[in-house]
Amino acid sequence: MSLEIGRRSAADSTAADSTADRAGGQPAGPVVAQPPAVEAGTAKGGAGRGVAGGPYPPEPVRQPVSLTLGKYSALLLFALFIIIFGALKPHLFLTVSTFRLTFGEGVVTAVLALAFLVPLAAGIFDLSIGAMMGLSLVLINWFAGNTHIPVGLVCLGAVLVCCLVGLVSGFLVVRFRVNSLIATLGVSQVLTAVGLKVSDNRQITGAFSDRFATLGSTNLLGVPVVVLYLLALAVILWFVLEHTPVGRYLFAVGSNPEAARLAGLPAERLVYGSLIASGGVAGIAGVIYSMRVGAYTADSGSGLLFPALAAVFFGASQFSRRPNVWGTLVAYFALAFGVKGLQLAFGPGTFWIQPLFQGVALLIAVALASRQVAQTRRSRRTQAAAAESGSESESGAQPEPVATGEPRAPAP
């Protein structure tokens, strides 16, 4: 920090001489003639520059309040729902069991959302996640019902099969250059067909041990254990996406695939990897579902696709303003509590509310985010124009407070 303060004052002093005498030779040393030598340290580099420059250190980027609010709109919405429905139905809504239920019910979809998030970072859409979860579920139920293989192994196998399907999607996207949207849509239909064939279009239920069902239904320290599974998975994905080279490279591929390849990144392997990971995570969603519910029906996976996508897109407008783990989870549960509150407040006739609510919330959130992006662009452009004029000056050391793409500490 002290270095930065020093720099700024250097800029100010050059500003003083440049206003005094612009045309004349600058005692601080002509930049063009003598760029800092390779071995020259910071001091010389600093002195060599900032001469021809504008006298005004650029101002830090100012964000309109609405932007800052927008970044946390999911959290605000969450709080708002708690307050409104808490006030309307305090005895129904503000209960431990409602919270446990809503969080517990949401886990599977939230895990699916995380499955969608990973390839999205690399600019790849994986629409097969719902069907993938269905596949995992039907495999687990069939093997648990028709064989004596230990259920743990069955679950592991189901997840691996899902990874394998992700590999196939990757092959289609990378090798055959099929648009990821189309490739995974096609794959999802094939998977749906597999599910229908295996289940013979009937509900199938594996013979699960009680212990297996307990793994999905107990509470640990008062929290449904599945929520802890979700949190563990979220922490792992957050760490990988925000703090490892792989995560950095995924976002780079998502930002500019051609430049990523030219920067020496294994762009194709990253695409493969992200689709395999999303398959695996969707497979895990299937495992959790079978722990909680058990039975497979043909529509158990596909119905969850939309809420998962909505959470990811809504979440991508939050916090760092790019697809991110905590934004996704907060967005998902904010919506889930909204739906739960509406159902409790207006009774059982409101089963149609969930899709309506999720659709409208997604549209509003993304429309707001797009408007914010436009605003940010506008303010960036203004600043760029300003910076252009002052770009030769030693820039102020203010780090940019907007979404810099910088992994930032998330609010859970």
Place this chain on the structure above:
Amino acid sequence: MVSNGEVETASQEDRANVPALDIRNLSKTFSGQVVLDRVDLAIAEGKVHALVGQNGSGKSTLIKIVAGYHRPDPGGSVWVRGMPLQFGSAAAHEAGIRFVHQDLGLLLDLSSVENLMLGLSYPRGFLGRIHWREARRQAQERVARVGLDIDVRAPTGELGLADRTGLAIARALPEPDQGRAVLVLDEPTAALPAADVDRLLATIRRLRDAGHSVLIVSHHLDEVLDIADQVTVLRDGRKVASADAADMDRDTLGRLMVGHDLVISTGRDEAVETAGPVVLGLEEIAGGTVAGVSTTVRRGEIVGIAGLTGSGREVLGAMLSGRMPRAGQVSVDGVAVPSANPAAAMAARLAFVPGERARYGTFATLTVRQNLTMGSLRRHVRRGYIDAGSERREVRTWVDELGIVTRGVDAPITSLSGGNQQKVLVARALRLSPKVLVLDDPTAGIDVKARDQVHSIIERSADAGTAVLLVSTDSEELARLADRVLILSHGRVVRTLRRGVDLSPEAIDHAQVSLGAP
């Protein structure tokens, strides 16, 4: 904004002496920062007026104000042939001011007819169908007016850059019955090779002779002196000079732009060619417009590649970086580098700075730091995660060493000027401590000072023993830096110019042109 008393009298002036475009006392402040400071600029009717200045001098802001994109500070005004210009997007167009921006704004998949007709109404035939034959005739007429002879039915993407620029100008021009235009050309020659530049300048002269007035923004001093009747120099938002081009020379102009003497390096030591061992070997490289290029680059040597667009010069860099597939052998210290594999090229310690920065170089959504270290994070990875502190420290040393002007290492890359973004890409290549550095037009579209800095970075890295291959459209750059320049034509090396023997910018231009455009 413009209705003060002075206005009324001004419009009474003798029409003959009224400038086509008269900018008075124009200032612009962005969040407390003065970008333009009381600039006056008058473009005489039927003349070519050049506006020069480094990036950041305020040229773009000035043009954006005239175009109605920015609003000026109170007190400034713009007059078009004696009439005050209201600031707003449509006003400039109605007043007869036409803009051709650097990116031209052409839709490359559409034909020239369709591009010319954008925003206009097509001639209609039976049942309202488009009367294509008539539309083509009109289009042909329009391109003929700028001296262009092209097939207007072909997709615009198939045209060369000079023809595209001509097409964009043809689109900007008003119909003959709508009177004369004030044309504003924003760096029209930035990406053009020398011979194409001459054609474009001929087009501009033709427009001037037809009575249009032209404001041309440029970095290239030679062409400014060649084409302009008057020159205005901006520096740090102020007008530092406005004079007849005839009274100016390169050195004066350069000095006015930069504010002190431009020091052109006197050239590097001769005879490096025979000194070091061969590091980079190219053997019969072919693909695209390249038909067969062989050469070697020694340790510490800078070899330049020149050629008109279409000669193979424009794809050679892409083939060496691995962006495009190629035939033929590339070797670094005797180790073969596979085709179309950038990562393998980097592993062989061949680093490159790709051309077309935004398309092939930068990650617009990431920060300076993330852009700079992209591709090689290994030295900052501790137990699997990125040690952001150590990464920042390294990036800071590069920012200092290359003089990258940025708000901080975590500023978005897009907040930097083009020249500084380019320096980030150069740093990305240099931090691999490469044996071979391939640069593809590294100073295209960046300002004089940044260009100079990039040049000295290239020189220093060659002096430190890197073998450098410099592909460039800038003859002066090649003559300044290279020990040897290979002139390409029809995909082959047709001539080699050597430092101390026959290498000069003029010789490069001459060789490119005389040895045959493709």
